[in-house]
Amino acid sequence: MSYSTRQREAILNTLRRTDRPLTPQEIREGASRDCAGxxxxxxxxxxxxxxxxxxxxLxxxxxxxxxxxxxxRGHHHHFVCDRCRHVFDLHGCVQDLDTLVPRDFSVQRHDITLYGVCAACGTGADG
Amino acid sequence: MSYSTRQREAILNTLRRTDRPLTPQEIREGASRDCAGxxxxxxxxxxxxxxxxxxxxLxxxxxxxxxxxxxxRGHHHHFVCDRCRHVFDLHGCVQDLDTLVPRDFSVQRHDITLYGVCAACGTGADG
DNA sequence: AGAAATATGAGACTGGTTTCTCATTTATAA
DNA sequence: TTATAAATGAGAAACCAGTCTCATATTTCT
Incomplete structure (x- = not known):
């Protein structure tokens, strides 16, 4: 069994209020807001x-x-900005992934990561 | 400039004669064949x-x-077998990846990794 | 062959992430 | 409220991929 603590709630809240995946360090920083130290x-x-x-x-x-x-958050993929290194959640997916593998392979899941320049960096705002 | 040595040739040969990406350790093992130690x-x-x-x-x-x-080896992606952990090169790609991102993002490249069970593991040969 | 540039092997070292230890605190159940 | 299980913070420790050092060896150029 697991107990519900201030720290654990703070961690979950941090993950939930952010729309992108976070590192343990970032989670700690975010959780410090609710739970200093x-x-x-x-x-x-x-x-x-x-x-x-x-x-x-993970x-x-x-x-x-x-x-x-x-x-x-359901099935989704990620976009990484090459300038600011931020990770964005993407919604939607693509078809026909199974056609990439030989017929005797079975595909159970997949990861797609797109790389490029995000809106903020692309406008010259800071890129 | 760079010199051509027995070691470097052994490393290139190892990479070339294997049809999947290798870790530095695996490369060392493969290269030991041509170049012990x-x-x-x-x-x-x-x-x-x-x-x-x-x-x-990389x-x-x-x-x-x-x-x-x-x-x-040109543009391609990878398949990882969840049983034997081997990585396989896949040929071909998919369309419409750009439609996944907002219009003000620009996509420059992408990674696709499929996971599942490879032919050898799927036949019950060792799975 | 001789000189200069580059590469090598071994193992020490680095930098960073993740886990562990342990004394203390907190949550839960009876 | 008491007992028990679980969680906490701090820092030490473990872990590991990758890099560095340095004396030696190899390659390339002339």
């Missing part, structure tokens, strides 16, 4: 337990450190 | 230099350690 070990422990309960998912994006997001 | 530092140094010359590409697959492959 929260430790990094606490963040790791809580993430581990949330993942075991399938409330949180998101691994090539070229970026591992990050986490709530599990209830 | 080759050091890991040598592998890293050579990879760095090959990447600078654009002869070799392939980062979520959930797997960084690996490398020759740069002349």
């Amino acid at each position: 929260i430790g990094l070990a606490t963040v790791y422990r809580a993430l581990k337990s949330f993942m075991a309960q399938k409330d949180v998912l 998101v691994e994006i090539p070229g970026n450190p591992p990050c986490y997001e709530p599990a209830d | 080759i050091g890991l530092a040598t592998v890293y140094r050579a990879l760095k230099s090959f990447m600078a010359q654009k002869d070799v590409l 392939v980062e697959i979520p959930g797997n350690p960084p690996c490398y492959e020759p740069a002349d």
Whole structure:
């Protein structure tokens, strides 16, 4: 069983109020808002337990450190801005992925990551 | 300028004769065939230099350690078998990836990784 | 062949992330 | 409210990929 604590609530709130996956460090910073002084070990422990309960998912994006997001966002993919390095959630998906593999392979899931320049960086705002 | 050495040739040969991306460790093991006692530092140094010359590409697959492959294989993606963890090169690509992002984002490249069960594992051969 | 540039192997080292330890605190159940 | 299980913070420790050092060896140029 797991107990509900101020720290764990703060961690979940941080994940939920942000629309992109966060690193443990970022989660700690966000959670400090609700729960000053929260430790990094606490963040790791809580993430581990949330993942075991399938409330949180690990998101691994090539070229970026591992990050986490709530599990209830449904199937989606990610966009990484090459300038500001921010990760954005994308909605929608593509068809025909199974046609890429030989017939005797079975495809169970997939990751798609797009890279480019986000709106803010593209307008010359800071790029 | 860079010199051609037994070690570097062994590394390139290993990358070329294997049809999937390899980790530095795997590269070292493969290169030992041609060049016994080759050091890991040598592998890293050579990879760095090959990447600078654009002869070799870094392939980062979520959930797997960084690996490398020759740069002349053209645009392709990867399949990871959840049973044997092998990485397979896939040929072909999909359309309409740009439609996933907002209009003011620009997409410059993408990674697609499929996960599932490969032919060998699926036949019950060892799965 | 001789000189200069580059590469090598071994192992120490680095930088960063994740886990562990342990004394203390907090949450839950009876 | 008491007992028990679980969680916490701080820092130490473990872990690991990748880099560096340095004495030596190899390659290339002339």
